[in-house]
Amino acid sequence: MTSEANHWTIRPAREQDTNSLAEIYLGVRRQTFIWVDPIRFHREDFAAHTQGERVFVCEDRSGTIAGFLTLWEPDDFIHMLYILPAFQGSGAGRALLSALPDWPKRRYRLKCLVKNTRAIAFYRAIGFNIVGDGASPEGDYKDMQLSGD
Numbered sequence: 001m002t003s004e005a006n007h008w009t010i011r012p013a014r015e016q017d018t019n020s021l022a023e024i025y026l027g028v029r030r031q032t033f034i035w036v037d038p039i040r041f042h043r044e045d046f047a048a049h050t051q052g053e054r055v056f057v058c059e060d061r062s063g064t065i066a067g068f069l070t071l072w073e074p075d076d077f078i079h080m081l082y083i084l085p086a087f088q089g090s091g092a093g094r095a096l097l098s099a100l101p102d103w104p105k106r107r108y109r110l111k112c113l114v115k116n117t118r119a120i121a122f123y124r125a126i127g128f129n130i131v132g133d134g135a136s137p138e139g140d141y142k143d144m145q146l147s148g149d
Helices: 015-032 045-049 090-096 119-126
Strands: 003-005 007-014 054-059 065-072 077-083 110-111 126-136 138-145
Touching: 007 090, 015 045, 015 054, 015 065, 015 077, 054 090, 065 090, 077 090, 077 138, 090 119, 110 126, 119 126, 119 138
Parallel strands: 077 110
Antiparallel strands: 003 007, 007 054, 054 065, 065 077, 110 138, 126 138
């Protein structure tokens, strides 16, 4: 599946993307989750944390990977949405979400750490509502669900 929104191309991840995606996952987690000891994050986490998930990649016009989204399809659960800092605020996250099957009709769900206030604001602006609370080793989180159209 290839989709373009503005200047973004969204496509399924390929085997050769794995190293780049693992670096993005590691780097963005260390930069964003500053309240967590960075020694807890590892390159190998990407492969372990995405097993069985569908992975979508966002590229700019030059083919540079700006970020990725992972989806646990049985539950319409968006497990990860990670965008490189240089591309944050440029529409890459919206492009990834818009490329999901039946977006925005399907009631996708996700969890967002409470301390990640920028991400919570992003998801709320797109139409996600807070439907619950929880706790994880990285901190408290909000359960969020897309309101659907």
